[in-house]
Amino acid sequence: MLKLNNQAVTDDQLKELFPDLPAGPLDVYRKKARFDWRRMKLVYDNLETLKLKNDIWNFMRENPLFRHREATPSLDEQRHITTKRMYAIYSQNFIPLTKIGVEPRLFQSEAEALFMFDSSLAVKISLTFRMFSNVIQGSGRSHHYSYIDQAQQGEIGGCFALTEVSHGSNAKGMRTTATYCPEKKQFIMHTPDFEAAKFWVGSLGKCATHAIVYAMLISKGKNHGLHSFVVPIRDPKTLKPYPGVTVGDIGEKIGLNGIDNGFMMFNNYHLPKEAILDKFGGVDDNGDYKTPFRDPNKRFGASLGILSGGRVHITSISANYMQKAIVIAIRYSAVRKQFGPDNSSEELPVLEYQQQQVRLLPHLATTFALRIFCTWFGAVHITMAIDNITGGSGQDSASLGIELHALSCAAKPVCAWAARDAIQACREATGGHGYLKASALGELRNDNDANCTYEGENSLLLQQTSNWLLAVWPRKHQLSPSDHPLTSLNFLENADHILNNTCPWTKVEDMMEPANIIEMYKWLTAYTLKTTYEKVESLKAAGRDNFQAKNESQPYNATTLSIVYGENFILNHFYKSAKDFHDLECRKVLLKLVSLYGVFLLEKHLATFYIGGYLSGRGRGGVCVREAVTQLSGVLAGAAPALADTLAPPDWCINSVLGHADGEVYKHLQNNVMTYPGALARPEWWRDVVHWQTYATSKL
Structure with a gap:
């Protein structure tokens, strides 16, 4: 029995909602997993949410209107x-x-x-x-x-x-x-x-x-x-x-x-x-403007919390697309066999190859990070909306709304781009079969593409976040919890001391330790804020106005700052959720996923670590980070299909010939090809093929 949020969840309850998966080629990997894939769901779900999803899926499965x-x-x-x-x-x-x-x-x-x-x-x-x-x-x-x-x-x-x-x-x-x-x-x-x-x-x-x-x-x-x-x-x-x-x-x-x-x-x-x-502002009968906020910025800040709802929702949409794509790619990679050791006729599942592991497993870790974060983030926004209805937030809604706006303007691009990159990696990792519409990956890629632009084009949204952070930096020593109720500015605690640090770790094992990764990201976030602020101020000192100064500090500074700020929060939230999870075997795997997600992010920012002097020497720190990505991907490869089972919706819902739970890829592919409308029929325009010369001549 697992107890989460004072709610007891038994294995029998989980098994009733999620029966045993069908036997097949994926069993080889599933037997390697030491954790319970059903229990792992509880890191972002609870019994009530699991039952709701099950009820919805059962309704759709039994209704002919929902047939694909x-x-x-x-x-x-x-x-x-x-x-x-x-x-x-x-x-x-x-x-x-x-x-x-x-x-x-x-x-x-x-x-x-x-x-x-x-x-x-x-x-x-x-x-x-x-x-x-x-x-x-x-x-x-x-x-x-x-x-x-x-x-x-x-x-x-x-x-x-x-x-x-x-x-x-x-x-x-x-x-x-x-x-x-x-x-x-x-x-x-x-x-x-x-x-x-x-x-x-x-x-x-x-x-x-x-x-x-x-x-x-x-x-x-x-x-x-x-x-x-x-x-x-x-x-x-x-x-x-x-x-x-x-x-x-x-x-x-x-x-x-x-x-x-x-x-x-x-x-x-x-x-x-x-x-x-007009809850936040309107006019009386005579046309005089009335608002409960003395400061117009406070009124706008409170309304921003409401406007943030779309962006908050899109973070979760991105996670949904990514979740579905990674399940398809992992299951396919565990079944698809190609090549093998020299002097051997045995072929290996492509999941055994290091390149396939490195191109997919970091995205699997990212999916768990985003799924956990987005579930929490959505609940925060809904709670705020409920407080607005019941009058429980009052003036406090302004600071919460402003921080929620800043965080959503960073998290939405981070999540949308993470899903974009992951889905494309999944599409390519599934080879030619992944290009079939029946793989479902193409539609996921196209549908997710909208997340990069609607409710704010990603690059422009990031400016909203950086503007807030730049205003925060000069008063970093005077911050109180009420300034950031979501704790997204915790990286500024002891920022001056942190920025004087250099990386003390020189071994790959050190780079795999989640607590060390958290410290490195704290330095990275503080450093990008400090250098962006200094860049803006130097431009102003050179005669640029405020608009010009911010405009000329976007590439490599403000944009990177906002991305790092969003990644830092998601990484920290993932680490806390993994540490607090009650099931020991699940917790072990989750912490490895935290490590992989962390070093995957760190590797993208290695240049900044070296430019800022946190890493030095002949690149040993960067080598350790990359080696950590490789090793952690290999360690998690055996557990990947079971982790995919945790994330997977029912087969009829995922609707992919490559992603069924039974792993019978080729049977499903054959069925799809043989039954596709018109696949075996002669085309109605067959005469245009047989008599093409006649048609071509008649038009001359």
């Missing part, structure tokens, strides 16, 4: 089937929107269960119901909650409209306006031109009836900045747009085509005064 299609449907068919599936899931009410006392991790688990089946479905239901309602709960007042009730009943569907054609990451540059008219007690929403049109709005293209629209609030001739409004855009009974609203679909995308992304413009569209979500 072999051939790619048309764009309209993808939109249609995703919408039907969304309502089928939503009608089950697995997590009631009005249930305030719910375990926050349940929302993460619901999303994970859906992403393991279909990305478009998961995003669609999140945008239409979850995000729409969460923003209203976080930024609105009681008179807005009727919209949540309507969404709960499925009477309306929402969307989130922030990005404009010519402005995305720069939220302060948005040009859609909402001008208050005190005579009519109305806001007049207007789009000055197409460049100000709301764009990329998920679920808007065909379906949404209401939108959370972000617009510049103008009253008495003064612009009070970006505020959110609940805006009816289509008649819920006819889906026809209201007069004054132009709305449409933006067309086919690289991936996620089950989601109807759309655009929207307003032509002096009148809204009642109550449309504004």
Whole structure:
């Protein structure tokens, strides 16, 4: 029995949810694992979240609507089937929107269960119901909650409209306006031109009836900045747009085509005064601006916590994609055999080759790191949203919102790029078969690609984080816990002393010790902040203004700083979670994964360690780091298939001929090829092959 968070979980309970896996070629590796793959799930899940995912998967498996299609449907068919599936899931009410006392991790688990089946479905239901309602709960007042009730009943569907054609990451540059008219007690929403049109709005293209629209609030001739409004855009009974609203679909995308992304413009569209979500700021009947925050930055900081929800969610989306891809690649690598020792006819699984280990195992470690972090991070944001509803946060929400904004602006790029690199590595590591659509890796790669740009293009988002960190550095000695309630600035404790240190470790074994890796990363994070700050200040001293100074300090300084800051937090969270895990055998493996994730990150920043003088000599420290990556990958290779079992969704859900739990790759491949629609049939255009000369001549 394992006891987590005062909740006892028995092996029988776990086995009931996750029966024995089918026998097959993967058994050779599974027998090598000394840890229980089911128990390992509890490092990021609990019994309640596991049951929820199981309930969702059982519902989908038994419903014909959720059967996968072999051939790619048309764009309209993808939109249609995703919408039907969304309502089928939503009608089950697995997590009631009005249930305030719910375990926050349940929302993460619901999303994970859906992403393991279909990305478009998961995003669609999140945008239409979850995000729409969460923003209203976080930024609105009681008179807005009727919209949540309507969404709960499925009477309306929402969307989130922030990005404009010519402005995305720069939220302060948005040009859609909402001008208050005190005579009519109305806001007049207007789009000055197409460049100000709301764009990329998920679920808007065909379906949404209401939108959370972000617009510049103008009253008495003064612009009070970006505020959110609940805006009816289509008649819920006819889906026809209201007069004054132009709305449409933006067309086919690289991936996620089950989601109807759309655009929207307003032509002096009148809204009642109550449309504004004014918990953090609004106008009275006379048009005078009112806010509970004296400092406008505090108001913006509190609202940032709400705006961070999309980025927080994307960190978990990235982890979901990565999780699915690494399961497929690891299982395939344990079955696929190629070559072998000299003078031997025996072929070895490609997982036994060091190059395959080094190209996959660090990504497996990263998947566990991100899965654990993202589950926690999502719960933090949901808890903050609940506190906003119940009034439990007050002014404290400002500092939490600002830190959450900074951390999400770093974590979202870190996670999205980690998933991008991992999925590509998995695609290549599975060889030619990985290029088949039936491998599922291509769709994962395309769907994840959106994570690198939406809710803020990654490189631009990193500037948000570095700006906050640069403002923190001069007062590093005066920081208190209230300045960073999530503890993301702990690396600044004794920063001056840490920065005077050099690496005391000279052996590979030392580089594998998690505590040592943590110390090295603490130095790296403090060093990149210090040098970035000095670079900005030196540019200002040379006559650059603030914008120029920050602009000219992005490559190799501010960008690296934000990435390292995000990686440092994720690494520390992973280490703490591994150390605190109750099961001994699982803990041993988790700590090895922490080490591999840590040295994998360190290797990317070796140049900075040498430039900063932390590592010196003839590169022995760097050699040790790289050797640690290689050795740890080899040590974990035998356990990799069992670790993949921990991460894996059900076979019908993963939907990959290369990633089934039974390891029968070639049987599944044969079945897929032989039954693919039209695979064995003569093409209808066969005459164009046989009589090509006739057709070619006739056109001359």
